[in-house]
Amino acid sequence: MDRVTKFLKKLSKRDRKTIQIVIEQLYADDTKSLDIKKLKGGGNLFRVRRGNVRIVYSLYGSNIVIVKIEFRNEATYR
Numbered sequence: 001m002d003r004v005t006k007f008l009k010k011l012s013k014r015d016r017k018t019i020q021i022v023i024e025q026l027y028a029d030d031t032k033s034l035d036i037k038k039l040k041g042g043g044n045l046f047r048v049r050r051g052n053v054r055i056v057y058s059l060y061g062s063n064i065v066i067v068k069i070e071f072r073n074e075a076t077y078r
Contacts (some may be wrong), residue, residue: 008067022050
């Protein structure tokens with residue numbers, strides 16, 4: 001089981017639904033309402049902030065790959 005799936009299984013239904021909506025917006029390219037920032041030194045790495053959850057993803061052309069989903073802490077972007 002990968003880290004993203006493992007993290008999502010630990011969340012409450014409410015938090016999981018919120019994350020699911022954000023991911024659907026990413027794939028639908030409806031990013032106007034999302035807090036997205038390009039990460040330094042990461043090439044094509046971006047992060048989306050939703051509350052205290054961070055979704056780190058990478059762009060390969062028009063493909064989006066979710067790298068990790070974690071609660072925000074001091075080591076989130078390492």
